[in-house]
Amino acid sequence: MKATYHKYILHFKVPSGTSRGILKTKETWFLHLEKEGNFGIGECGLFRGLSIDDRPDYENKLLWVCTNIGLGLDILLSKTNDFPSIQIGIEQAFLSLQSSSPFKLFASDFTESNKAIAINGLIWMGDRQFMKRQIKEKIAQGFRCLKMKIGAIDFESEIQLLATIRKEFSIKDIELRVDANGAFIASEALEKLKILSNYDLHSIEQPIKQGQYHEMASLCEQTPLPIALDEELIGVFDVTKKKELLHIINPQYIILKPSLIGGFKGSSEWIDIADKSGIGWWVTSALESNIGLNAIAQWTATLKSSMPQGLGTGGLFTNNFDSPLEVNNGGLYYKQNINWNFNLI
Numbered sequence: 001m002k003a004t005y006h007k008y009i010l011h012f013k014v015p016s017g018t019s020r021g022i023l024k025t026k027e028t029w030f031l032h033l034e035k036e037g038n039f040g041i042g043e044c045g046l047f048r049g050l051s052i053d054d055r056p057d058y059e060n061k062l063l064w065v066c067t068n069i070g071l072g073l074d075i076l077l078s079k080t081n082d083f084p085s086i087q088i089g090i091e092q093a094f095l096s097l098q099s100s101s102p103f104k105l106f107a108s109d110f111t112e113s114n115k116a117i118a119i120n121g122l123i124w125m126g127d128r129q130f131m132k133r134q135i136k137e138k139i140a141q142g143f144r145c146l147k148m149k150i151g152a153i154d155f156e157s158e159i160q161l162l163a164t165i166r167k168e169f170s171i172k173d174i175e176l177r178v179d180a181n182g183a184f185i186a187s188e189a190l191e192k193l194k195i196l197s198n199y200d201l202h203s204i205e206q207p208i209k210q211g212q213y214h215e216m217a218s219l220c221e222q223t224p225l226p227i228a229l230d231e232e233l234i235g236v237f238d239v240t241k242k243k244e245l246l247h248i249i250n251p252q253y254i255i256l257k258p259s260l261i262g263g264f265k266g267s268s269e270w271i272d273i274a275d276k277s278g279i280g281w282w283v284t285s286a287l288e289s290n291i292g293l294n295a296i297a298q299w300t301a302t303l304k305s306s307m308p309q310g311l312g313t314g315g316l317f318t319n320n321f322d323s324p325l326e327v328n329n330g331g332l333y334y335k336q337n338i339n340w341n342f343n344l345i
Helices: 058-067 073-079 084-098 128-140 155-168 186-199 213-222 239-249 263-277 290-303
Strands: 002-018 021-035 038-044 121-123 145-149 175-179 203-205 227-229 253-256 280-283 325-328 331-334
Touching: 002 058, 021 058, 021 084, 038 084, 038 290, 058 084, 073 084, 084 263, 084 290, 121 128, 128 145, 128 155, 145 155, 155 175, 155 186, 186 213, 213 227, 213 239, 239 263, 253 263, 263 280, 280 290, 290 325, 290 331
Parallel strands: 121 145, 145 175, 175 203, 203 227, 227 253, 253 280
Antiparallel strands: 002 021, 021 038, 325 331
């Protein structure tokens, strides 16, 4: 078996605002496998500034994986435990190599019978008019679940936006989720959650910065608004520590970003623990190209969750790869009559 890797820079069509700043490009890496004329591809969706494996020796680890590809899937995963984005790239590449088609990794109604995965429409941060315009566009496109990033503009303006939405659309019309990306100060968070709860929100993601276990536990106990852990899961790889974290904080939901928490294997561990603890969950992509999004979407479809998932559309980038993935009326579809166009060079 031969393994190689390539770096690829994705360019945003429109600079996209988060609480960590404006994103113009997104770095990612591809792992290629070849064996007896068969081809496998996996995306290592490194997220600079957020991934626990954003470290100087990242490329060296990819080189090590390629040099030692003969060790096999299980050993490679065990040797890359602190490189979650590489782990999911390895998982994808091996599944791709073994499949009759390099881009069909998991069989389900999603890939075989054009059944959609319900997804939320993402509202990026910006000034009030920009965010309001996005909201109108998403509703017009048929989305019935919106996720609004908050924490970049002033809180009062964000509240006014939510009030505007709720004046036009009730909880029966639109499910609203907000994502604070840890923007709230712990001492002020509960009061802000009380204000937000007036707008019939489904949940809030990561209201305070990760690592404040007892403060987050207190919030989850007192909150009038369901809390979903997101960044809190990053960097927690040991199963015992995963159980401990959920036992201490006891959130209403957790959010699974496979590229950031150990691929499909690591995400499945979180799901198993959450299910046994009565904690809800959904899956979210993390600005991967259509290669990684495709794999994550196919895996998500096998979980058969009825909740809207946080899967991107692949339409954010100018130089993404043409794929069968298509968003229509608030759902992500796999159109079997559309071909892939994947070429790095």
